[in-house]
Amino acid sequence: MxxxxxxxxxxxxxxxxxxxxxxxxxxxxxxxxxxxxxxxxxxxxxxxxxxxxxxxxxxxxxxxxxxxxxxxxxxxxxxxxxxxxxxxxxxxxxxxxxxxxxxxxxxxxxxxxxxxxxxxxxxxxxxxxxxxxxxxxxxxxxxxxxxxxxxxxxxxxxxxxxxxxxxxxxxxxxxxxxxxxxxxxxxxxxxxxxxxxxxxxxxxxxxxxxxxxxxxxxxxxxxxxxxxxxxxxxxxxxxxxxxxxxxxxxxxxxxxQGGLEAMAKRNQAKADLLYAAIDNSGGFYRNPVAPRARSWMNVPFTLKDAALDSAFLKESEAAGLLALKGHRAVGGMRASIYNAMPIEGVKALVDFMADFARRNG
Amino acid sequence: MxxxxxxxxxxxxxxxxxxxxxxxxxxxxxxxxxxxxxxxxxxxxxxxxxxxxxxxxxxxxxxxxxxxxxxxxxxxxxxxxxxxxxxxxxxxxxxxxxxxxxxxxxxxxxxxxxxxxxxxxxxxxxxxxxxxxxxxxxxxxxxxxxxxxxxxxxxxxxxxxxxxxxxxxxxxxxxxxxxxxxxxxxxxxxxxxxxxxxxxxxxxxxxxxxxxxxxxxxxxxxxxxxxxxxxxxxxxxxxxxxxxxxxxxxxxxxxxQGGLEAMAKRNQAKADLLYAAIDNSGGFYRNPVAPRARSWMNVPFTLKDAALDSAFLKESEAAGLLALKGHRAVGGMRASIYNAMPIEGVKALVDFMADFARRNG
Incomplete structure (x- = not known):
């Protein structure tokens, strides 16, 4: 498995x-x-x-x-x-x-x-x-x-x-x-x-x-x-x-799982974790959306240097974090964190992001 | 299984x-x-x-x-x-x-x-x-x-x-x-x-x-x-x-399986077997379609006495022959014998039909 x-x-x-x-x-x-x-x-x-x-x-x-x-x-x-x-x-x-x-x-x-x-x-x-x-x-x-x-x-x-x-x-x-x-x-x-x-x-x-x-x-x-x-x-x-x-x-x-109230709590926690990782990356990662309109489900973000995109994608995939490539209309990355994504997956992602930023910052 | x-x-x-x-x-x-x-x-x-x-x-x-x-x-x-x-x-x-x-x-x-x-x-x-x-x-x-x-x-x-x-x-x-x-x-x-x-x-x-x-x-x-x-x-x-x-x-x-030529042979054989069982049932079973237009895929048939329908359905299901009930527009029975139905399935059906006719003829 x-x-x-x-x-x-x-x-x-x-x-x-x-x-x-x-x-x-x-x-x-x-x-x-x-x-x-x-x-x-x-x-x-x-x-x-x-x-x-x-x-x-x-x-x-x-x-x-x-x-x-x-x-x-x-x-x-x-x-x-x-x-x-x-x-x-x-x-x-x-x-x-x-x-x-x-x-x-x-x-x-x-x-x-x-x-x-x-x-x-x-x-x-x-x-x-x-x-x-x-x-x-x-x-x-x-x-x-x-x-x-x-x-x-x-x-x-x-x-x-x-x-x-x-x-x-x-x-x-x-x-x-x-x-x-x-x-x-x-x-x-x-x-x-x-x-x-x-x-x-x-x-x-x-x-x-x-x-x-x-x-x-x-x-x-x-x-x-x-x-x-x-x-x-x-x-x-x-x-x-x-x-x-x-x-x-x-x-x-x-x-x-406890219905939609429970899912909402989980989804907000997942989104908060990921946006915090982006916002606290010292500008290495960036999400362009106004905080009041940031999605709980789809989190697009760019790297400070687009030349790092392919390394990010290759290494994240090797680390078991799949399908992070952003839509071509927006570029960069996108993490979709729907109901089926556990908080552990988002934690693994933010850990990877921090490590990648350290190594490439 | x-x-x-x-x-x-x-x-x-x-x-x-x-x-x-x-x-x-x-x-x-x-x-x-x-x-x-x-x-x-x-x-x-x-x-x-x-x-x-x-x-x-x-x-x-x-x-x-x-x-x-x-x-x-x-x-x-x-x-x-x-x-x-x-x-x-x-x-x-x-x-x-x-x-x-x-x-x-x-x-x-x-x-x-x-x-x-x-x-x-x-x-x-x-x-x-x-x-x-x-x-x-x-x-x-x-x-x-x-x-x-x-x-x-x-x-x-x-x-x-x-x-x-x-x-x-x-x-x-x-x-x-x-x-x-x-x-x-x-x-x-x-x-x-x-x-x-x-x-x-x-x-x-x-x-x-x-x-x-x-x-x-x-x-x-x-x-x-x-x-x-x-x-x-x-x-x-x-x-x-x-x-x-x-x-x-x-x-x-x-x-x-050999492509569509091979499937055609199998499908024709399956249909021939079933229509023969109907036609040779001495009127116990009947398919109303003109022989030149009989479907290889869907074979509707009626029993000589519609009062036997529910027994036929119950017993056929018990015998591992599913979903034989005909469409309400036509009544009676219907056997759909698409590609995935093996000849063994049709044989099992005609054997059941013969036995049922013997017992209820």
Whole structure:
């Protein structure tokens, strides 16, 4: 066994007990005499698992009854399009707070369907902060206000909920879902690609206020219709059963860990440790994000001399610290420290960083 | 170990050696010190796997160079919508040969985007045959001619390629892909949900003639654009990496079995055995499909007395023959005998059927 600490931004590390259980029952699941990926999604065993996973998720996120939970496909990127298709009329105004690359992509994918307005953007500051609420230009007639609570590439996180007034708030939680409690009742839609804090890629989780599904939206196939999916328990067609099952195991693991309050404490402690290591490195390491907007999940940092990057990457990998290369849009390094990353992994990283700085300072 | 013969229509049985390999490397894949589902889709190891899987598929299906191979999401059902979005102009005529429930669904999902015309349908005959070519009413100006080479629910298969003239032929191969060789050059698009003959659900395989991707299609988000996906190697966003990896293992397994010529021989032998058992049961069992259109993959059959159905299901399950219940639209039983079902499984089924008939005849 030689698993290492995996700081991949996504697909990302999963809890080891989840992987072990999946391995142990991969050929025979729950007395079904078949793998979970070989049984019908309409069979009793799978339906029971699906219902249990939804119940666990509802408990974890304290989802109110007037919200539906959907298990979808296509990544968050497809939802950038599917959300306007479902809750905006053609060409209607839809507002976006843009704090990084994913917010930009959300705007771009929505444009064929709505008048996507930039209500606020921090692009001028190179996406190193969240915009002050008094700088937002929100259209009260907008179909929704979309934002990205955590920007995976830029490492920028909203630590307070935006107030969208009467306009439904839509959040792309891909890289922060389940990392801490969130007041679902403040949202129209919460959605997230699974591959950071939920399970393998290929699954999208959505929590949607039921009344939003009554909007007529735009001409579209039934498979793209949230209300139709909700009516069928996310089984309008065959769902990604293996990914759903793995997500269900992660939900159970999170409950065993003490739920999202406990995860929030751990995640904040991990982030504090890493940012302190960066800030106290005498300028050897640097994170460009305003302290009030620093992400608990994705921590980008640069070395004082980019010529050291390749040595840092080579040596960290040899030390069992994987996937620290930063996104090309930002450069340098990035440590993604989602739920499955234990504090020991972050300690190993900060120890390595201190040692590397000493040797190269 | 108590795996049984699994006749599920989909998600369906996978080859046991594939599951065993996946299990053995579930926590550590290829020296990556992480699971295949935990590594970046843009990392060297995953990209190499993805390229190898495409190469294996191209070998298996003898895909010509002027065709792209895409790994998509959303099930075949989403493609019912995405295909017209990409290769038809709004409201353009698109023709459909309808030989079962999936063909009907394809029409229904296409309707928001095109003038979906029924070029031929066997609904009057309760979907028990394929339509004679001289009965088709194909519009030479149609964007494409769509058909379902194998209808999973009705057990109806085209054993010859439809001649669509100059109109591009589009086939939903979900339940017959890789079961036998196919002349790809005769097609505009071949596509298939993975969960029958490829791997776990949540992955869609598409083989598309490159020139079709030059069509302007209809206003749509980039994520729904085939050309954009082809340009990015099906990684416009994070693909379903775990499912893709499993599909790659299945392709390797198929090559080890001798490729599609060898699979065709096996599949025909399996089907012959089962249809003979039905036809020679003295009317105890009955398959309603015209012999020229009987599916090699999905064999629906009824018992002479529907009151025996529940005993048949209970006893077959006890005998290690799983998931034989027919689809509610057809009733009775259905044995799905995809690539992963060995001839021994079909033998066990026909032996059981003979014994059951003897005891209840």
């Amino acid at each position: 030689s698993r290492a600490y995996n700081f991949s931004a996504g697909p990302a590390a999963l809890p080891e007990p989840v992987l072990e259980q999946a391995r142990d029952e991969l050929l025979e699941w729950k007395g079904e005499r078949a793998s979970v990926m070989e049984v019908s999604h309409r069979g009793k065993a799978f339906v029971a698992m699906a219902e249990e996973s939804e119940a666990d998720l509802r408990t974890l996120l304290a989802v109110p009854d007037d919200y539906a939970v959907l298990f979808l496909q296509g990544g968050a990127t497809q939802q950038f399009a599917q959300i306007p298709l479902n809750i905006a009329t053609p060409g209607q105004a839809a507002d976006y707070l843009v704090t990084g690359a994913w917010g930009q992509k959300a705007v771009s994918e929505a444009k064929p369907y709505v008048n996507a307005r930039i209500a606020a953007s921090t692009e001028e500051g190179r996406f190193t902060d969240v915009p002050d609420a008094d700088s937002w230009s929100v259209d009260p007639a907008a179909a929704y206000l979309h934002y990205t609570p955590n920007e995976t590439i830029h490492g920028v996180e909203f630590h307070a909920l935006p107030d969208s007034g009467d306009v439904p708030l839509v959040g792309d939680f891909s890289s922060t879902i389940l990392s801490r409690p969130v007041d679902v009742s403040k949202f129209g839609i919460i959605y997230a690609g699974a591959q950071k804090n939920i399970g393998p890629s290929g699954l999208v989780l959505m929590v949607i206020r039921r009344e939003l599904m009554e909007r007529s939206g735009q001409a579209r196939a039934k498979i793209l219709n949230f209300a139709a999916q909700a009516k069928e328990g996310s089984m309008l067609n065959t769902p990604p059963t293996l990914s759903w099952y793995l997500a269900g195991l992660v939900f159970k693991w999170l409950r065993e | 108590s795996r049984a013969y699994n006749f599920s229509a989909g998600p369906a049985a996978l080859p046991e050696p594939v599951l065993e390999q996946a299990r053995d490397e579930l926590l550590e894949w290829k020296g990556e010190r992480a699971s295949v589902m935990e590594v970046s889709h843009r990392g060297k190891a995953f990209v190499a796997m993805a390229e190898e899987s495409e190469a294996d598929l191209r070998t298996l299906l003898a895909v010509p160079d002027d065709y792209a191979v895409l790994f998509l999401q959303g099930g075949a059902t989403q493609q019912f919508a995405q295909i017209p979005l990409n290769i038809a102009t709004p409201g353009q005529a698109a023709d459909y040969l309808v030989t079962g429930a999936w063909g009907q669904k394809a029409v229904s999902e296409a309707k928001p985007y095109v003038n979906a015309r029924i070029a031929a349908s066997t609904e009057e005959g309760r979907f028990t045959d394929v339509p004679d070519a001289d009965s088709w009413s194909v519009d030479p100006a149609a964007a494409y001619l769509h058909y379902t080479p194998n209808e999973t629910i009705h057990g109806v298969e085209f054993h010859a390629l439809p001649d669509s003239g100059d109109v591009p032929l589009v086939g939903d191969f979900s339940s017959t892909i890789l079961s036998r060789p196919v002349d790809v050059s005769k097609f505009g698009i071949i596509y298939a949900g993975a969960q029958k003959n490829i791997g776990p659900s949540g992955l869609v395989l598409m083989v598309i003639r490159r020139e079709l991707m030059e069509r302007s299609g209809q206003a749509r988000a980039k994520i729904l654009n085939f050309a954009a996906q082809a340009k990015e190697g099906s990684m416009l966003n994070t693909p379903p990496t775990l499912s893709w990896y499993l599909a790659g293992l299945v392709f390797k397994w198929l090559r080890e």
